[in-house]
Amino acid sequence: MIYFDHNATTPMHPEALEMMHCSLREVVGNPSSVHRFGRQARGAIERARTEVAALIGAYSDELLFTAGGTESDHLALHGAAWLQRHKDSHRRRIVLSPLEHPAVLGAAQALGKAGFELVFAKVSSDGTLVQQSLIDAIDESTALVSLQLANHELGNLYPLGLLVEHAHHVGALFHTDAVQAAGKVAVDVHALDVDLASFSAHKIYGPKGAGALYARRGLLLEPLLAGGHQERGQRPGTENVAALVGFGKAAKLGVAHAADWREHVTALRDRFEGGAAKLGARVNGSKLRVGNTCNLAFDGVDGELLVESLDLAGVAASTGAACTSGSREPSPVLLALGQSRRQALLAVRFSFGRENSSEEVDHVLHILPPIIERIRSA
Ligand SMILES: Cc1ncc(COP(=O)(O)O)c(C=O)c1O
Known part of the structure; x- marks a missing residue:
């Protein structure tokens, strides 16, 4: 074949797979438990967080682990849109492109039903975004801009710098779906200056069902789920330790190779x-x-x-x-x-x-x- x-999806890197096997066999504790079994699991997750952060130029305390790119996109859009609207009820606009992954489009459509106004970029025949249409759309009523860094079908890369600057100038938050960019181009979230960025382990030779959302330091999103303290209360639920260990190893291999x-x-x-x-x-x-x-x-x-x-x-x-x-x-x-x-x-x-x-x-x-x-x- x-x-x-x-x-x-990418086949798992054998070394990431081996780390997962090891973790499943040997790490038995719940990362939230205070005893040594728990501490061992917590240590494994925090190592993975440092490894993924290194791949994308973030501080490790800026990463929220999720169950994949889809969840990261939903947490970013819902979390940021509601955060902004609760601060200022006039911020109801979400600006995005029609080329976004269904995860972003789906989250945006749900927000549209909840009273947000969706404004889409104009796109040329080769999939380039018409920059002026975005500059015109991003105004003081904008809660959030969500534009991908690389397109899943075409592979197109999008230079976001000017748009991020403009969004911040009018007080909007900026999310980028970087799922198809990580590993394929050097990604540095601090240099990009975005507030939020989505990543998925299975696109970088890690396991399916693990992902991360970069959320700039100090940005506290409205969580999608309630009822747990994990991931700083923004993504509750006992962590999938082995998958995150595999994600971390895949990211580490990405940094090296x-x-x-x-x-x-x-x-x-x-x-x-x-x-x-x-x-x-x-x-x-x-x-x-x-x-x-x-x-x-x-x-x-x-x-x-x-x-x-x-x-x-x-x-x-x-x-x-x-x-x-x-x-x-x-x-x-x-x-x-x-x-x-x-x-x-x-x-x-x-x-x-x-x-x-x-x-x-x-x-x-x-x-x-x-x-x-x-x-x-x-
Ligand atoms: C651009 C983009 N965003 C999000 C996703 C969803 O990621 P996941 O499969 O980890 O949910 C994908 C997967 O194809 C993608 O290509």
């Missing part, structure tokens, strides 16, 4: 994209992209059929976000770029990872032409 779907992995996957992606262009592929997305992602369309070749044919040939790719694949609805991201339904249904995303090789890339480029021909002539 060849796995080219690392934006959906991510720059090399980035160079490796970028070379693979460019090799693949160059080969695919010779087969007539069009690229969806902008020039400013993370190094591992390429979203392609071949005229007259249905994306879903291509993904299924590749799967039969032992190759895993995707038509878009994992949660929308399996359905015949075109990707909302591509529709937001102004593509027609028919056009959007052609898209296939290939996303590379550290264990992929140029032989795999060449093999897929070799099997693509007959598959494309077969689909076109069916």
Whole structure:
């Protein structure tokens, strides 16, 4: 099998897996217990917190552990929006982009039903955000701006600096979904100057079901859940110690090796994209992209059929976000770029990872032409 779907999830790094096994076997205590078993579990979590903080340029006391990127996004949006509105009832606006992950869009829609006003950025055909539309939208009534750092389907990277500055100037909080950026570009939350940033372990060779929300020092969110003191009362519930240990180890490996992995996957992606262009592929997305992602369309070749044919040939790719694949609805991201339904249904995303090789890339480029021909002539 060849796995080219690392934006959906990454296979766990063996060393992170080993740490989790160890933790499950040996760490028996509840991290909130005062006895030595509890202290051992607490120590494991705090080590993991330091490791994840190091990957993203945060202080460890600025990280709230969650059960993944989706929860981090929800905690950020609900927590920040209500915090702002309770301070000032006129702050009812949330500014975001239509290209956000369903986790952010879902949280925003729930807030919309609760009386917040949602204002979306304008987007150009390559997925670039029209900066002026955001500057115009972010005003004194804005509670929160939420814009991703990297797009899950296109790989587009978004320079946020000017927008963060403008948001802070008018008193709005700024959240970025950095789930697809971590490990793929150097992320430094302090340099970005955002107030909140979401991360997920399973996109950086850690386990599924673990994530983190960076919340700038001193920012106390309104919690989604009540009834426990864990994570400074902002995310109650007994921690998933082993998963967090795996997250920490994956982050530590990222600090040590991510720059090399980035160079490796970028070379693979460019090799693949160059080969695919010779087969007539069009690229969806902008020039400013993370190094591992390429979203392609071949005229007259249905994306879903291509993904299924590749799967039969032992190759895993995707038509878009994992949660929308399996359905015949075109990707909302591509529709937001102004593509027609028919056009959007052609898209296939290939996303590379550290264990992929140029032989795999060449093999897929070799099997693509007959598959494309077969689909076109069916
Ligand atoms: C940009 C982005 N945000 C959030 C998520 C959700 O993360 P998780 O799967 O950990 O809930 C994903 C996962 O695909 C993502 O790509």
